[in-house]
Amino acid sequence: MRRLYQAQDEIEAQLLSDYLAASHIPTTVLGRYQSAAAGELSALAFPSVWVLEDRDLPRARVLLAEFLQRRQGPGGAAAWHCECGEQIGPEFDLCWRCGRSRPP
Ligand SMILES: [Zn+2]
Incomplete structure:
Protein backbone atom coordinates (compact mmCIF):
# COMPACT_ATOMS: atom_id res chain seq x y z
CA MET A 1 0.00 0.00 0.00
CA GLY A 73 -8.82 24.44 -14.03
CA PRO A 74 -7.88 27.71 -15.70
CA GLY A 75 -9.12 30.63 -13.63
CA GLY A 76 -10.36 28.55 -10.75
CA ALA A 77 -13.53 26.77 -11.79
CA ALA A 78 -13.48 24.68 -14.95
CA ALA A 79 -17.17 24.31 -15.56
CA TRP A 80 -18.22 22.39 -18.66
CA HIS A 81 -21.17 22.64 -21.00
CA CYS A 82 -23.41 19.69 -21.68
CA GLU A 83 -24.85 19.03 -25.13
CA CYS A 84 -28.26 19.96 -23.73
CA GLY A 85 -26.94 23.44 -22.95
CA GLU A 86 -26.67 23.08 -19.21
CA GLN A 87 -23.55 24.38 -17.49
CA ILE A 88 -22.16 21.88 -15.04
CA GLY A 89 -19.82 22.53 -12.14
CA PRO A 90 -16.28 21.13 -12.43
CA GLU A 91 -16.81 18.62 -9.65
CA PHE A 92 -19.57 16.79 -11.52
CA ASP A 93 -19.11 14.16 -14.21
CA LEU A 94 -22.75 13.85 -15.09
CA CYS A 95 -25.27 16.43 -16.28
CA TRP A 96 -27.92 16.84 -13.64
CA ARG A 97 -30.50 17.79 -16.25
CA CYS A 98 -30.21 15.05 -18.88
CA GLY A 99 -27.78 12.57 -17.34
CA ARG A 100 -25.15 12.69 -20.08
CA SER A 101 -21.60 12.20 -18.96
CA ARG A 102 -18.90 14.82 -19.36
CA PRO A 103 -17.42 14.84 -22.87
CA PRO A 104 -13.75 13.76 -23.04
ZN1 LIG B 1 -27.35 17.72 -20.19
Whole structure:
Protein backbone atom coordinates (compact mmCIF):
# COMPACT_ATOMS: atom_id res chain seq x y z
CA MET A 1 0.00 0.00 0.00
CA ARG A 2 1.39 3.40 -1.00
CA ARG A 3 0.34 6.90 -0.14
CA LEU A 4 -0.75 8.79 -3.21
CA TYR A 5 -1.93 12.16 -2.00
CA GLN A 6 -2.44 14.21 1.14
CA ALA A 7 -5.75 15.97 0.84
CA GLN A 8 -6.74 19.31 2.29
CA ASP A 9 -9.84 17.87 3.85
CA GLU A 10 -11.91 14.75 4.03
CA ILE A 11 -14.18 15.79 1.20
CA GLU A 12 -11.31 16.19 -1.22
CA ALA A 13 -9.88 12.85 -0.13
CA GLN A 14 -13.22 11.16 -0.71
CA LEU A 15 -13.66 12.79 -4.12
CA LEU A 16 -10.25 11.56 -5.21
CA SER A 17 -10.94 8.12 -3.82
CA ASP A 18 -14.20 7.96 -5.77
CA TYR A 19 -12.47 9.24 -8.90
CA LEU A 20 -9.90 6.45 -8.72
CA ALA A 21 -12.56 3.88 -7.91
CA ALA A 22 -14.31 4.83 -11.14
CA SER A 23 -11.12 3.72 -12.92
CA HIS A 24 -11.02 0.50 -10.91
CA ILE A 25 -8.18 1.53 -8.68
CA PRO A 26 -8.95 0.54 -5.09
CA THR A 27 -7.89 3.10 -2.51
CA THR A 28 -8.46 3.86 1.12
CA VAL A 29 -8.58 7.17 2.98
CA LEU A 30 -6.55 7.29 6.16
CA GLY A 31 -6.37 9.95 8.83
CA ARG A 32 -10.00 11.02 8.77
CA TYR A 33 -10.49 11.10 12.47
CA GLN A 34 -6.96 11.71 13.68
CA SER A 35 -7.39 15.42 14.29
CA ALA A 36 -10.29 14.82 16.65
CA ALA A 37 -8.51 11.96 18.37
CA ALA A 38 -5.28 13.87 18.83
CA GLY A 39 -7.08 16.96 20.05
CA GLU A 40 -4.95 19.24 17.94
CA LEU A 41 -4.36 20.00 14.31
CA SER A 42 -1.15 18.90 12.72
CA ALA A 43 0.10 18.08 9.27
CA LEU A 44 -0.35 14.42 10.06
CA ALA A 45 -4.01 14.98 10.74
CA PHE A 46 -4.87 15.68 7.13
CA PRO A 47 -6.59 12.77 5.44
CA SER A 48 -4.54 11.03 2.81
CA VAL A 49 -5.44 8.72 -0.03
CA TRP A 50 -3.57 5.41 -0.25
CA VAL A 51 -3.42 3.09 -3.24
CA LEU A 52 -3.92 -0.47 -2.08
CA GLU A 53 -2.03 -2.16 -4.90
CA ASP A 54 1.47 -0.92 -5.67
CA ARG A 55 1.05 -1.86 -9.32
CA ASP A 56 -1.77 0.70 -9.63
CA LEU A 57 0.43 3.57 -8.45
CA PRO A 58 1.71 4.83 -11.82
CA ARG A 59 -1.82 4.94 -13.23
CA ALA A 60 -3.14 6.47 -10.03
CA ARG A 61 -0.59 9.29 -10.32
CA VAL A 62 -1.78 10.08 -13.84
CA LEU A 63 -5.37 10.14 -12.65
CA LEU A 64 -4.39 12.30 -9.68
CA ALA A 65 -2.91 14.87 -12.05
CA GLU A 66 -6.13 14.85 -14.06
CA PHE A 67 -8.16 15.14 -10.90
CA LEU A 68 -6.24 18.17 -9.67
CA GLN A 69 -6.25 19.83 -13.08
CA ARG A 70 -9.96 19.27 -13.41
CA ARG A 71 -10.67 20.73 -9.99
CA GLN A 72 -8.50 23.81 -10.34
CA GLY A 73 -8.82 24.44 -14.03
CA PRO A 74 -7.88 27.71 -15.70
CA GLY A 75 -9.12 30.63 -13.63
CA GLY A 76 -10.36 28.55 -10.75
CA ALA A 77 -13.53 26.77 -11.79
CA ALA A 78 -13.48 24.68 -14.95
CA ALA A 79 -17.17 24.31 -15.56
CA TRP A 80 -18.22 22.39 -18.66
CA HIS A 81 -21.17 22.64 -21.00
CA CYS A 82 -23.41 19.69 -21.68
CA GLU A 83 -24.85 19.03 -25.13
CA CYS A 84 -28.26 19.96 -23.73
CA GLY A 85 -26.94 23.44 -22.95
CA GLU A 86 -26.67 23.08 -19.21
CA GLN A 87 -23.55 24.38 -17.49
CA ILE A 88 -22.16 21.88 -15.04
CA GLY A 89 -19.82 22.53 -12.14
CA PRO A 90 -16.28 21.13 -12.43
CA GLU A 91 -16.81 18.62 -9.65
CA PHE A 92 -19.57 16.79 -11.52
CA ASP A 93 -19.11 14.16 -14.21
CA LEU A 94 -22.75 13.85 -15.09
CA CYS A 95 -25.27 16.43 -16.28
CA TRP A 96 -27.92 16.84 -13.64
CA ARG A 97 -30.50 17.79 -16.25
CA CYS A 98 -30.21 15.05 -18.88
CA GLY A 99 -27.78 12.57 -17.34
CA ARG A 100 -25.15 12.69 -20.08
CA SER A 101 -21.60 12.20 -18.96
CA ARG A 102 -18.90 14.82 -19.36
CA PRO A 103 -17.42 14.84 -22.87
CA PRO A 104 -13.75 13.76 -23.04
ZN1 LIG B 1 -27.35 17.72 -20.19
